[in-house]
Amino acid sequence: MIGFDLALDLFPLLTGVLAAVCCALLGNFLVLRRLSLMGDAISHSVLPGLVIAFLITATRSPTAMLLGAAAAGLLTVLLVELVQRLGRVEPGAAMGVVFSILFAVGVLLIRQVSALDTVDLDADCVLHGQLETLVWFEAPSRLVDALRWSTLEQIPRTTLMLAGMTVAVFSFVGLLFKEIRIASFDPALATTQGFHAGLLHVLLMVFVAAATVASFEAVGSILVIAMLVVPAAAARLLTDRLLAQLATSLLVALLSSVGGYFAATLIPAQFGLDPLSAAGSMTVVGGVLLLGAIIASPRHGLIAKAWRRRSLAISIARDDLLAALYRASESGIDAIELSRLRTLLPGRTLSPGVAAAAHADLICHQHGSVSLTDVGRERAAALVRRHRLWEHYLVQQVGLAPDHVHQTAERLEHLPVSPAQGPAEDPHGRPIP
C-alpha cells in the first residue's frame, strides 16, 4: 500500500476498526429496539462516570474506567426511567434532560482534572478522540518483522482494551443470541418464555456503556454514536433478516473505518497536506455508505421504490387502456384514434400505457389508431370481468348504491383477486364477460 506507515498508521487503523466493529454489533439491537437515542444518551453521560472513576482511582486502568462507565450507563438508564415514570415526562425529553445534565457534570469535572495537568484526559478528546496519538515508536520497517510475540507487548492500552471489549461483545451476542433476538422483537414474548427481558435490556445498556467508553479515547463521545447507529441503520435498509443484518452492519463498519482512515491520512498526503481527523472521516464515510444504502438498496432503496411505483403506474395505465378499448368494442368500435382515447380516459397519461401494451403485443397501433389483438382482448375481458364482478359485489354485499361503485371498482380491478362468481350482468345492466 502506498504511504502506509507501520509506525504511524497500524495502531490507529486497528483501533478504529475495532471500535467500529464492536459498536456496530451492539448498535443493531439499539436500532431494532428503537433505542438509538439511548445510545446517544449513554455516550454523553459516560463522561462523568469516566472522570469520577479516574478521580477515585487516580489511574487510567481499564478496569476502573469500564466500571465507571458501566455505572454511568446504568445510572442513565435508571434516571431516564425515573424521570419518565415519576415525572410523567415524554421519553425524548426525559433523555434530553438526563444526558445533558450528566454531560455538563462531565464537562465540568474533566476541566478540573485537566487543570491538574497530570493526565491527558482533555475536554477535546470528547469531540474527536485521540486516534492519531497511537504512534508505534519502535515499529519495524517491514510488516513481516512485526509478526513477533514481542509486538504484543507494544500494543497501546486503548487498542488492547478495545480488542478485549470486541471479544466480550461478540461472546455476549453469540451466547445470548436467541434470547436477544426474541427480546429485540417482542419483549413480552421473551418474558413469557422464561427469561427476563428487562434484565437483558439492562445488560445490553451496560455493554453499550462499556463499548462507548472503550471507544472513547479512540473516537470521542459524539462520534461513537455514529459507530453505534450508522452501520446498523444501513444494514437495516439492505436486508430483512437479523443474521444478515448483523453481518452487513459489520461489513459496513469495516468499510467505513478502513475507508475513513485512508481517506483522512493517505489522500491528503497525496496532495502534500496534513492528515485530517481520522475519527471524523470514518463517521463521514459511514454516512456516505448509509446514503448509498438509502438510495440504492435493492428492496428499500429510493431507486427500487421509485421503480416499483413506476412499473405499477405503467401496468395500471396499460390495464385502463385495455379496458377502455374493450368497452368501446362492446359498442361496436374496434379501432380508436389516440385523440378519441384521450377523451375516453380523461386525466390520465396515455403514452406509457400505449407503449407498454404495444410492446407486449396486447394492442395493434397503426396509423394513429389502436385496436386490441386477440391476446389483448383476452386480457381486457378478464379485466372488465373483474371490474364488473367487483361492482356487483359492492352493490350486493356492501350495499352501496349502483351509481357509487364505479370509482371503487376502477381501483379494485387491478388487484389479482376478485369475487369468484356473479350473475350474467353487472348492476348497470352490462354483461359480465
Added chain:
Amino acid sequence: MHLSFVPCLAHLSGAPRALSRPLAEVRDELPSWAQIVDTLTFRAGFNTSLVVAGATLLGLAAGTIGVFMLLRKRSLMTDALSHATLPGLACAFLLASLLGMDARSLPLLLAGGACTGVLGVICVQAMLRSTRLREDAAIGIVLSVFFGAGVVVLSYIQKNAPTGAAGLHRFLYGQTAALSTQDVALLAVIAALAVLATTLLLKEFAIVCFNDAFARVNGWPVSALDLGMMALVVIVTVAGLQAVGILLVVAMLIIPPVAARFWTERLWVLVALAGCFGAASGYFGSVLSALLPRQPAGAVIVLTAGVGFLFSMLFAPARGVIPAGVQHLRLRVRVAGEHLLEDACESRSTVPASAVARLALRRGWSAGFRKLVIWSLRRRNMIASAPAGALVLTDAGRARGARIARNHALWEQYLISHADVAPSHVDWSVDQVEHVLSDALLAELEAALAARNHPSTPSAGSAP
C-alpha cells in the same frame, strides 16, 4: 506525515493550565460576598453585566420556544440541529479565511451554522418520510455524521488556516466571556422575537401542538406555523451556540420547559414559566461562571438549570414527585380507613385488635401503613381506643362506615340491574368506586332504584 499533529485544540487555544495548587490558593480564588452581590446586581463591571444580560436573554428565548418543541415531542430534534451546526460553522470559518475576510465575524459563522443545522433537520425529516428508519435512528445518524463532518473540517482548519481554529473553539463548550455588545443586542432582539411570536401566536401554536389534524381542517396554515416554530428554534439554537456551546445548547431548549411542566397544566402559564426558568438559569448560571472564570460557562449554566429541574420535579405542587406521592398516600390512607370503618360497622362497633390484623392481612397493608390508617382515623375523630388494643367507632365513624356500606350496596345494585354485570363479578370494582361516588350521583341512584321498586338497601355483599 508529520508527528506534529496534536488532536486536542485546547493546547492551541491558550487555555491556561495551572499545576496542582495548594488548597489555600484555591480558597483565595473563591469570590467574596461583595463580588457575588455586585455580579448579581449588574455592578461588577461592564463586561460581566453584558455576559449576564446575554445569558439571561438567551435563557428567556430558549425556554419560551422550547415549550413547543416539548409539546410536539421534538425535544431531541434540537439536539440533532445543534450538532449539525458544526460543519457549517467550520466551513464558514474556512471560506472566510480563504477569501481573506474576517474569519471570526459572528454573523457569517452563525449563518453557516444555521445552514447546515437546517440541512440536518431536513435530513431527519426526509429519512423519516422516505426510509424505514425510525426517528431515533434518524436523529442519531444526523447528529453524529454531521458532527463528524464538522470535526474533519475543523482538523483541516487546525493545520491549514493561518489563525488556527481558535475562533471556533468557543462554540463547542460555550464561552460567555466572549459575548460582545452587538451579540447581546442580537440576543435581545431574538428574545423579543421569541416572546412576541409566542404571545401573538399562542393560540395557533397550541392548536398545532395538540391537534394538528384538527387545525388543518379548520383552515389554519399548519405547515407555515410549523415552519415558523422551527425557524424560531433554529435562530435561538444558533444564537445560543457561543453562550452555552454546541454540545449543551439543547439543554437550554429542553430543561426549562420540562421543569415548568411540573408546575402547571395551563399552556400560557407553562410558556411564561418556562421563559422565566430559562432566564433564571441563564442569569444565575452566568453569574456563577463569571465568579468562577475557570469553569466552562455552558456547563455551569446547564447545571444551574438542572438544579431548577430537580427542585421542580421533586417539589412542584401540581405534578411534582413528592406532592403527588403525598396526595396518593393520603388517598390510600383515606380509602383504607373507610374500608376499616365499613368492615367494623357491618359486624360490630368495637373492633378487636385481632380483627384489624386480619383485615390488614387480607388487604395487604404493612404494619406501618396500618398504624398510619388508624392514626388518621383517630385524628378525624372516627374511632377511639378501647382496652386491649381494640378500636371503638365514634358516632361520626359509624355514620361514615354506614355511608360507605350503603354506597357499596347502591353501586352494586346499579351494576347488576343496569350494567348487566353478573352478581358474582361486581364486588371488586365496587370496592374502589364506593369511595368516590358524589352526592348527586347517589341521590340519582336512590331515586332510580326506588322507582324500580327495588329494596333501597339490598343485602350488602361482603367485602372481598
